[in-house]
Amino acid sequence: xxxxxxxxxxxxxxxxxxxxxxxxxxxxxxxxxxxxxxxxxxxxxxxxxxxxxxxxxxxxxxxxxxxxxxxxxxxxxxxxxxxxxxxxxxxxxxxxxxxxxxxxxxxxxxxxxxxxxxxxxxxxxxxxxxxxxxxxxxxxxxxxxxxxxxxxxxxxxxxxxxxxxxxxxxxxxxxxxxxxxxxxxxxxxxxxxxxxxxxxxxxxxxxxxxxxxxxxxxxxxxxxxxxxxxxxxxxxxxxxxxxxxxxxxxxxxxxxxxxxxxxxxxxxxxxxxxxxxxxxxxxxxxxxxxxxxxxxxxxxxxxxxxxxxxxxxxxxxxxxxxxxxxxxxxxxxxxxxxxxxxxxxxxxxxxxxxxxxxxxxxxxxxxxxxxxxxxxxxxxxxxxxxxxxxxxxxxxxxxxxxxxxxxxxxxxxxxxxxxxxx
Amino acid sequence: xxxxxxxxxxxxxxxxxxxxxxxxxxxxxxxxxxxxxxxxxxxxxxxxxxxxxxxxxxxxxxxxxxxxxxxxxxxxxxxxxxxxxxxxxxxxxxxxxxxxxxxxxxxxxxxxxxxxxxxxxxxxxxxxxxxxxxxxxxxxxxxxxxxxxxxxxxxxxxxxxxxxxxxxxxxxxxxxxxxxxxxxxxxxxxxxxxxxxxxxxxxxxxxxxxxxxxxxxxxxxxxxxxxxxxxxxxxxxxxxxxxxxxxxxxxxxxxxxxxxxxxxxxxxxxxxxxxxxxxxxxxxxxxxxxxxxxxxxxxxxxxxxxxxxxxxxxxxxxxx
Ligand SMILES: Cc1cc2nc3c(=O)[nH]c(=O)nc-3n(C[C@H](O)[C@H](O)[C@H](O)COP(=O)(O)OP(=O)(O)OC[C@H]3O[C@@H](n4cnc5c(N)ncnc54)[C@H](O)[C@@H]3O)c2cc1C
Numbered sequence: 001x002x003x004x005x006x007x008x009x010x011x012x013x014x015x016x017x018x019x020x021x022x023x024x025x026x027x028x029x030x031x032x033x034x035x036x037x038x039x040x041x042x043x044x045x046x047x048x049x050x051x052x053x054x055x056x057x058x059x060x061x062x063x064x065x066x067x068x069x070x071x072x073x074x075x076x077x078x079x080x081x082x083x084x085x086x087x088x089x090x091x092x093x094x095x096x097x098x099x100x101x102x103x104x105x106x107x108x109x110x111x112x113x114x115x116x117x118x119x120x121x122x123x124x125x126x127x128x129x130x131x132x133x134x135x136x137x138x139x140x141x142x143x144x145x146x147x148x149x150x151x152x153x154x155x156x157x158x159x160x161x162x163x164x165x166x167x168x169x170x171x172x173x174x175x176x177x178x179x180x181x182x183x184x185x186x187x188x189x190x191x192x193x194x195x196x197x198x199x200x201x202x203x204x205x206x207x208x209x210x211x212x213x214x215x216x217x218x219x220x221x222x223x224x225x226x227x228x229x230x231x232x233x234x235x236x237x238x239x240x241x242x243x244x245x246x247x248x249x250x251x252x253x254x255x256x257x258x259x260x261x262x263x264x265x266x267x268x269x270x271x272x273x274x275x276x277x278x279x280x281x282x283x284x285x286x287x288x289x290x291x292x293x294x295x296x297x298x299x300x301x302x303x304x305x306x307x308x309x310x311x312x313x314x315x316x317x318x319x320x321x322x323x324x325x326x327x328x329x330x331x332x333x334x335x336x337x338x339x340x341x342x343x344x345x346x347x348x349x350x351x352x353x354x355x356x357x358x359x360x361x362x363x364x365x366x367x368x369x370x371x372x373x374x375x376x377x378x379x380x381x382x383x384x385x386x387x388x389x390x391x392x393x394x395x396x397x398x399x400x401x402x403x404x405x406x407x408x409x410x411x412x413x414x415x416x417x418x419x420x421x422x
Numbered sequence: 423x424x425x426x427x428x429x430x431x432x433x434x435x436x437x438x439x440x441x442x443x444x445x446x447x448x449x450x451x452x453x454x455x456x457x458x459x460x461x462x463x464x465x466x467x468x469x470x471x472x473x474x475x476x477x478x479x480x481x482x483x484x485x486x487x488x489x490x491x492x493x494x495x496x497x498x499x500x501x502x503x504x505x506x507x508x509x510x511x512x513x514x515x516x517x518x519x520x521x522x523x524x525x526x527x528x529x530x531x532x533x534x535x536x537x538x539x540x541x542x543x544x545x546x547x548x549x550x551x552x553x554x555x556x557x558x559x560x561x562x563x564x565x566x567x568x569x570x571x572x573x574x575x576x577x578x579x580x581x582x583x584x585x586x587x588x589x590x591x592x593x594x595x596x597x598x599x600x601x602x603x604x605x606x607x608x609x610x611x612x613x614x615x616x617x618x619x620x621x622x623x624x625x626x627x628x629x630x631x632x633x634x635x636x637x638x639x640x641x642x643x644x645x646x647x648x649x650x651x652x653x654x655x656x657x658x659x660x661x662x663x664x665x666x667x668x669x670x671x672x673x674x675x676x677x678x679x680x681x682x683x684x685x686x687x688x689x690x691x692x693x694x695x696x697x698x699x700x701x702x703x704x705x706x707x708x709x710x711x712x713x714x715x716x717x718x719x720x721x722x723x724x725x726x727x728x729x730x731x732x733x734x735x736x737x738x739x740x741x742x
Contacts, residue, residue, distance in 0.1 A: 342673060373717075391720070419679050
C-alpha cells in the first residue's frame with residue numbers, strides 16, 4: 001500500500017483516476033486548504049492553531065488513523081503507577097466540533113507533490129495548498145538483530161503509547177519473583193532523549209513495590225545519555241542495587257535478541273529475561289520517505305518556518321525532522337507547530353508573521369515527588385535551529401524543589417494537552 | 423455646557439454650509455472650510471473654559487473639605503487628650519501593646535516577631551502590597567486584612583473559589599489566615615494565589631505579627647515609610663512606558679501556553695492572565711536579569727526584548 005513519490009507520480013493521471021476519489025477538488029478554488037498528516041504533538045497543535053487563528057478563512061483537514069491518541073509523555077508515569085491509562089488518552093472531538101477541523105481517520109499512504117494531493121489508505125485523496133506532516137517516528141528494520149515489528153508483542157517497544165504501554169506494564173507485573181527486565185536502549189538520535197531512563201526509573205519504582213528482588217538491565221549503545229548524573233543519583237538513592245547499565249565499553253551496543261526463547265545476547269553473553277523492552281533505532285515516520293522528503297533517516301527543514309528543504313509547500317514537524325539542536329520531544333513538536341502555523345497562515349491569508357522562537361523543557365520523574373527537568377531556548381539561523389540558552393536540574397537538590405518540579409510537570413501536561421486538543 | 427457648545431458647532435456648521443451654498447461651491451469652498459475650522463477652534467476654547475471653571479469649583483470644594491477635616495481632627499485630638507488624663511488618674515492602665523509584645527490572641531495563637539515577619543514577607547511582595555499607599559496588584563493589598571471577609575475586597579478580581587468561600591462566610595482571622603498561609607490550596611482549593619505555603623510555624627506567626635500591624639485595632643496602621651512599592655527590578659520609565667503590540671504578544675504567548683493555562687487554572691504552574699501590565703513587565707525583567715530564580719522562566723525571558731515583554735504583558739492583561 002505504501003506509495004513512494006516516484007511510483008505515485010510515475011503512474012500519473014492513470015493511477016489517480018482509478019482511485020475512487022470523492023474529495024478531489026482543485027485546491028486553488030475557494031478557501032485555501034491545509035492538510036495535516038498525524039494528530040500528535042506537532043500535528044494536532046498545528047491544526048488547532050491554524051483553525052483557531054484563521055477564524056474560518058482556511059479549510060483544515062487532519063488525517064490521523066487512531067481515534068484515541070495516547071501521549072507518550074506521561075506514559076512512563078502510567079507504568080510507574082502515577083497515572084491511569086485514561087488520563088493520557090485524548091480524542092479529536094473538540095478539534096472537530098469547536099474548531100471546525102475536518103478530522104479524517106485514515107492513513108496517508110503517499111503524497112503527489114505535483115498535483116498537491118495526499119493519498120489515503122481507504123481510497124481517494126485530499127488536495128492541499130499547504131501540507132503539514134507530523135507523523136512521528138518509525139523503527140529502522142534490523143537495528144536490533146532478531147527483532148522486527150512482528151515481535152512487538154513478545155518484546156514490546158512501548159515507544160508509541162497505548163496498547164504497547166499497557167502490554168509492557170502487564171508483562172512487568174507478571175514477572176516471577178526476582179525476575180529480570182532487560183531494556184535494549186536506542187542509539188542517537190531518537191524520540192525523547194530522557195525517555196528510556198525515565199522508564200527505567202518507573203519500572204524500578206513498580207518493581208520495588210511488587211517484586212523488590214527483581215533485576216533491571218539496560219544494554220545501551222550510547223556512552224552518555226540525557227540527565228545521566230541525575231538519573232544515576234536517583235537510582236542509587238531510591239533503587240539501590242536494582243539497576244545495571246551496560247554501556248558500549250562493555251558491549252552494550254552489540255546486542256541480538258531471540259523473541260521465541262526470550263533471550264538477549266549482550267556481546268556474546270546470553271541473558272534469560274522475563275521482560276524484554278526493545279527500543280530500536282528510529283527514523284522519520286514512513287510517509288516522509290514515501291513523499292520523497294527525507295535525506296538519510298530524517299526530513300530536513302528550514303527552522304524559520306519548518307518548511308521542508310525539498311518542497312516549499314510542505315512543512316514538517318516534530319520527531320520526523322532534522323532541524324538542528326532541538327531534541328525530539330512533544331514540547332519541541334508543539335513549539336515547532338506554532339511557528340509553522342503562523343508561517344502557513346501568513347502564506348495563505350497574508351496574516352502577520354513574526355520571527356520564529358522555539359523552546360523545550362523535558363521533565364522526568366525518578367521516584368515519588370522526585371522530578372527533574374532539562375530545557376533550552378532556540379532560534380533558527382539559515383543552517384539550523386540553534387540552542388541559545390539552556391538549563392538542567394542539579395544533583396543534590398532538596399526534596400521540596402524536586403516535588404515542585406514534579407508538580408510543574410503535571411501543570412505542563414495539562415497545558416500542552418489543552419494546547420493540542422483544545 | 424458641553425451640550426450647548428455642540429449645538430453651537432452644528433448650528434454654525436449648518437450656517438457655513440448655507441453660506442457655502444449661497445456663494446457657490448466651486449470658487450468659495452475654502453471660505454466655508456475656514457469657517458468650519460474657526461467654529462471648531464471656538465468650541466474648543468469654550469470647552470477648555472468650562473473645564474477651568476469646573477476645576478476652580480472643585481478646588482473650592484476640596485478646600486472646604488480640608489477645613490472640615492481639620493476641625494474634626496482637632497476634636498478627635500481633644501478627645502484623646504481627655505481620655506488620657508482620665509486614664510492617668512486611676513491606677514496606670516496597661517500600655518497599648520507594642521508590636522513586638524503582642525503575645526497571644528484570644529484563641530491562644532502566639533504572634534511572633536513582626537520585624538522578622540517583615541523579612542519573611544519579602545517573598546509575598548511580588549504580588550501583595552502592604553502599608554501606606556498600598557494598592558491591588560497581582561494579589562489584593564493587605565491593609566486591614568484581619569477581619570476582612572475572604573474574596574470581598576472591592577475592585578479585586580478573585581478566583582471563583584475564593585469569592586465563594588467568602589460568601590460562604592470565610593473571614594480572615596488569625597486561625598483562618600494561619601491555615602491559609604500554611605497551605606493555601608488546602609483551604610481554598612482553586613485559589614489563584616500560587617504559593618506552596620509557609621510550612622514553618624514560626625515563619626507564619628512572625629508574618630502574621632507583621633500583617634497584624636496593618637490592620638485596625640488594637641493597633642494603628644503605622645506611619646512607616648511605604649516599602650511595598652519598591653520595584654523588584656529597576657526599570658527605566660521608557661521601558662515601563664512601552665505599549666505592547668498585542669498581535670505580537672499573542673504569537674509570543676503561544677509559547678507560554680504550553681504550560682500556563684489560558685483559562686487561568688494553575689495546577690503546578692501559576693496563572694498569568696489578567697495581571698496588571700506593569701507587574702508582568704517587572705516579573706519578566708526580574709527573570710531576565712536572573713533576580714527571580716526559576717530556570718525555565720529565566721531561559722524564556724533571557725531572549726525577550728523589552729518590546730516583546732511589553733507585548734506579552736499587553737496580551738495577557740486583556741485575556742478574559
Ligand atoms: C516513553 C516516552 C516518554 C516521553 N516523554 C516525553 C516528555 O515527558 N516530554 C516530551 O515533551 N516528550 C516526551 N516524549 C516524546 C514525544 O512523545 C514525541 O516527541 C512527540 O509525540 C512527537 O510528536 P510528533 O507530532 O512528531 O509525533 P507523534 O506525537 O507521535 O504523532 C504522530 C501521529 O501521526 C500519526 N501518523 C503517523 N503516520 C501517519 C500517516 N501515514 N498517516 C496519518 N497519520 C499518521 C500517528 O498515528 C500519530 O498519532 C516521550 C516519548 C516516549 C516514547
